[in-house]
Amino acid sequence: MLEDNFGRQFNYLRLSITDVCNFSCSYCLPDGYQCDTPRNFLTLDEITHLVSAFADVGTKKVRITGGEPCLRKDVVDIVAACKSIAGIDEVAITTNGFNLMEKIDELVAAGLDSLNVSIDSLNPAMFKLITGHDKLKNILAGIERAIELGVKSIKINAVLAKSFSTNHLGEFLTWIADKPITVRFIELMETGDGAQFFTQNHISGQAIKAQLLEAGWLQLVRGKQAGPAQEFTHPDYIGRIGLIMPYSPDFCRTCNRLRVSALGKLHLCLFSESGIDLRETINLNSQVATIAAIRHALDDKTVSHELAKRLTGGTKHLAMIGG
Ligand code: SF4
Numbered sequence: 001m002l003e004d005n006f007g008r009q010f011n012y013l014r015l016s017i018t019d020v021c022n023f024s025c026s027y028c029l030p031d032g033y034q035c036d037t038p039r040n041f042l043t044l045d046e047i048t049h050l051v052s053a054f055a056d057v058g059t060k061k062v063r064i065t066g067g068e069p070c071l072r073k074d075v076v077d078i079v080a081a082c083k084s085i086a087g088i089d090e091v092a093i094t095t096n097g098f099n100l101m102e103k104i105d106e107l108v109a110a111g112l113d114s115l116n117v118s119i120d121s122l123n124p125a126m127f128k129l130i131t132g133h134d135k136l137k138n139i140l141a142g143i144e145r146a147i148e149l150g151v152k153s154i155k156i157n158a159v160l161a162k163s164f165s166t167n168h169l170g171e172f173l174t175w176i177a178d179k180p181i182t183v184r185f186i187e188l189m190e191t192g193d194g195a196q197f198f199t200q201n202h203i204s205g206q207a208i209k210a211q212l213l214e215a216g217w218l219q220l221v222r223g224k225q226a227g228p229a230q231e232f233t234h235p236d237y238i239g240r241i242g243l244i245m246p247y248s249p250d251f252c253r254t255c256n257r258l259r260v261s262a263l264g265k266l267h268l269c270l271f272s273e274s275g276i277d278l279r280e281t282i283n284l285n286s287q288v289a290t291i292a293a294i295r296h297a298l299d300d301k302t303v304s305h306e307l308a309k310r311l312t313g314g315t316k317h318l319a320m321i322g323g
């Protein structure tokens with residue numbers, strides 16, 4: 001098992017397979033994707049080697065992220081490859097959903113267990129304003145199809161921001177009343193390129209938490225390996241609500257994830273200064289060397305991010321390593 005100097009165990013890998021995204025969310029890529037990094041992303045073989053190495057040291061869950069992972073033509077093969085690796089119990093994907101309707105059947109057939117879709121507003125006009133794309137109807141149809149196909153876990157990620165989140169809790173609650181979906185509200189996090197947007201838009205998730213508790217929602221006790229989200233249920237709703245509040249004290253206490261970028265760099269934290277290159281060891285084709293490199297790097301994992309001091313590390317925007 002991978003463990004850091006603070007006794008945290010890491011059984012969850014977030015693997016970015018591209019940093020390219022076709023959306024231009026106002027808090028992430030307001031000017032759209034700029035091609036300012038190399039695009040020689042990890043190949044299917046390299047991904048298989050890497051995930052096998054992580055699985056050998058206790059990784060149970062892999063989340064495929066981007067940028068937008070479904071822009072890669074081999075995304076279905078990547079899901080199938082991850083699913084076939086011994087020890088990997090759960091393969092998940094985080095997508096903006098732009099082609100979910102076309103892709104979901106193939107992804108599920110390849111072994112996809114869990115789906116996260118980013119939807120910051122259920123209002124089509126607001127959705128277009130945030131993302132630059134009039135795709136909400138299509139994305140919601142893709143989610144309905146995922147429900148029909150019986151995808152085990154479907155979560156919606158909704159970033160909280162002053163300019164687009166006011167009073168939208170009710171819309172999400174109505175939507176999940178009869179759907180097996182968890183909507184997770186995520187506090188806006190500051191990034192290198194997003195300092196101004198952050199200053200103008202950051203709001204705490206505490207107001208939503210208070211509204212939920214007031215309305216009879218119950219907070220679930222977190223499992224030991226559950227990660228940093230708080231989850232809430234209500235007897236009148238099939239769906240659940242989650243809150244991710246990275247500015248809360250102790251947010252990182254249950255950190256259980258490591259990240260690898262599309263270029264094969266290990267990021268010990270979403271807000272690390274830089275990544276540690278694993279590609280050389282991946283291409284030695286030696287599991288032992290890759291595992292040794294990961295273990296060695298883990299010695300430097302810090303106890304927490306330093307967002308409260310407005311230190312955002314090397315993360316210029318969330319598309320870089322999948323948020
Ligand atoms: S901010 Fe960093 S340390 Fe905290 S939970 Fe996220 S990855 Fe882990």
Ligand code: SF4
Nearest residue numbers: 021023025028096319
């Ligand atoms: S990576 Fe996600 S948040 Fe960033 S622009 Fe793309 S869809 Fe939006």
